[in-house]
Amino acid sequence: MSLNIPHPLAMTDAPSNLGVLSAAASGLDRFIGLQGGDAERVFGVAGIDPDLLLHPTLSLSLSNYCKVLEEAASQSGCDNFGLRYGQQFQPRALGLLGYVGLCSDTLEQALRNFALAFPYHQHDTLIRLVDIGECYRFDYQVRHPAILDKRQDAELTMGMALNLVRHVLGPTWAPRAVLFEHGKPEGWREHQAVFDAPILFDQPCNALLIPKRDIVGRLMPERDPVLLMLVQDAIARLGGQQHQQCLVDQARGLVRDALPLGEPGLEQIAAGLGLSGAGLQRRLREQNLSYSALIDQVRRELALHYLRRRLPITELAPLLGYSETSAFSRAFRRWFDTSPRQWLQAPTA
Structure with a gap:
């Protein structure tokens, strides 16, 4: 056979x-x-x-x-x-x-x-x-x-x-x-x-x-x-006998964990990866990504994750590292060209 x-x-x-x-x-x-x-x-x-x-x-x-x-x-x-x-x-x-x-x-x-x-x-x-x-x-x-x-x-x-x-x-x-x-x-x-x-x-x-x-x-x-x-x-x-997680994904995980305490700085995340700030920026550039874009991506993914679970909109800003709900709402409109409330009311939400 x-x-x-x-x-x-x-x-x-x-x-x-x-x-x-x-x-x-x-x-x-x-x-x-x-x-x-x-x-x-x-x-x-x-x-x-x-x-x-x-x-x-x-x-x-x-x-x-x-x-x-x-x-x-x-x-x-x-x-x-x-x-x-x-x-x-x-x-x-x-x-x-x-x-x-x-x-x-x-x-x-x-x-x-x-x-x-x-x-x-x-x-x-x-x-x-x-x-x-x-x-x-x-x-x-x-x-x-x-x-x-x-x-x-x-x-x-x-x-x-x-x-x-x-x-x-x-x-x-x-x-x-x-x-x-x-x-x-x-x-x-x-x-x-x-x-x-x-x-x-x-x-x-x-x-x-x-x-x-x-x-x-x-x-x-x-x-x-x-x-x-x-x-x-x-x-x-x-x-393979050994596996090292993609550095970008490691950085995403650290950013996600840090956001409820406020937007994390470059040096903070780099230190968590055992890198200097310049070293992390260089590694991100190799993936055609900037640190600010990484933060933005993580916030966007988390925003959808929380909204799909019907968390109150007023609770999302601090979870995403924003000091005010208005700042989160502006970012959400930039990402999706709609407000969080309108997104929730859409048939496919």
């Missing part, structure tokens, strides 16, 4: 994965179209080169990946976009990571191997299988400091994990419960229908509760220990 897996020795010189392997976006352009969206526009807004999606072992920025899912949900009008995308996402579509699970000996080992390999597939992410007695808890959480909106990614990933288990136990298998970090959406009943289980929102971490009796000793139908070893080696080589 040929699974068309590249030999790991051919990947020695492959670039390190600094985000998420593009296999995680397999078929995304087609699915956006099926949900009534414009894939070209969505990719453009999210800053993703569609050509990368043709090569499953190339790397996408994790922040851009999460953004493309959120933008697809917004632009298509499908609030449960990630849930539906995950529902149809079968293990093979994940490329190397999918085969790590499929080639394992048992379903229990498949989940363990999947969790162990995942950091090479996607960085800045917590993923683990936790023994909590009668169940295993399969945890997932993006921990990238610059990513605020990640609901669609969470629902997609829980769907991927669900399909790995159902690949062995059948389409009617259901977890004991499903946990999500984000708040309860309007279309939450669809979540119950997809998982056929209680859904808990506003939880500390995204997770599936999987009864041990369902998976212990259950053999994987395509288990292959030799191929598993090759695939594990290949994905480790792609991911």
